[in-house]
Amino acid sequence: MYFKGWKNHKSYTLGAELEARIQDKESFELKNYSSLIRERFSDEYKEKIHQEFLECMVEFVSPVCKTSFEVIKELREQISYLNNLVKDDGIVIATSGSHSYKIDILEHVNEKRYDDFADEYGILLSRFHICGFHIHVALESYVEAMRAYNFSLEFLPLFLALSANSPYFNGEDARLLSYRAKIFEQLPRAGQSSYFENFSQMKDLYEKMNQAGSVKSAKDIWWDVRISPKFGTLEIRICDASNDFERLRLLIVLFQALCLFAQNQELKRIPHQILLQNRWNALRHGLDGLFQNNDVITTVRDHFLDLVNRMEKSGIFSKLGSQNDIQKLKDLAYTELLASKQLKVYEDTKDFKEVEKLGIL
Secondary structure (H helix, E strand, C coil), X not given: CCCCCCXXXXXXXXXXXXXXXXXXCCCCCECCCHHHHHXXXXXXXXXXXXXXXXXXXXXXXXXXXXXXXXXXXXXXHHHHHHHHHCCXXXXXXXXXXXXXXXXXXXXXXXXXXXXXXXXXXXXXHHCCCECXXXXXXXXXXXXXXXXXXXXXXXXXXXXHHHHCCECEECCEECCCCEHHHHHHCCCCCEECCCCCCCHHHHHHHHHHHHHCCCCCCHHHCEECEEEECCCCEEEEEEEECCCCHHHHHHHHHHHHHHHHHHHHCCCCCCCHHHHHHHHHHHHHHHHHCEEEECCEEEEHXXXXXXXXXXXXXXXXHHHHCCHHHHHHHHHHCCCCCHHHHHHHHHHHHCCHHHHHHCCEC
């Protein structure tokens, strides 16, 4: 486990990872193709475009960036490279929180780490064709990271609702806006995490799990938000993937602002069961879901708008140079959710192929 001295001189810089699927260009069925594609990558792109657990998936990884615009520009450039590489292969690269087709067991990448995963988790990973969008914000110290981590637990449902993009799975209507969130939390060390008194307490947990062989590194912790000591970042992992790049960019802006805002805010802990209920309400009902902040009951939408207003008043966006995004964030509260678009397309066409077309990158 990596717990050397933490001194990040690039605080509040950004990074992101966007997971995607490889699909047949005509049928939109998943294609076990990532190892074949990777053989053709230049050395530069082997560092940028990674394999995931399944052969039908890839992950686009940005370098450290100064702004949300830089992150999205980098991801789009990688996607363009891959699209050009496979233009004659009869495949497309697409993404959403989950694939909508009914699917049998898929092939995983032939690597020891993934072989061990397949052996340990069996059927839980056999149809794990879900895609997320992860955001990293660099923090200067363990103390800052811990403050941002604890403070962010209350607001994770906002990111889940704003990104919800997985209403269908295995040929069925999940009756949820983000079924991906429910699939992922089936794994140990995934889903809603808990508050920690300080970083030493979190470090002690990581090390105990490492001693037991449960985890080999911090990247085997799959919580909705986690501290990554090796990179000096706080990483939010709760968001569904999408090809709505402006929405993705605004999620980056929101998380960066939240991390800075946390440094001067009093932490008001919410009971764990209420955190879980808020998470459920967001993935089930989106922005219309109820949100409970101890004794105050509102909606996810109103809690999001309240947060943006509080951060605006504090000058956080101006400090980060993202003041021009304030109104765009507020508008996002009333923009149709991506999951709702999927539901509408299927209601109109009764064809999952039309749903899958929405995710083409």
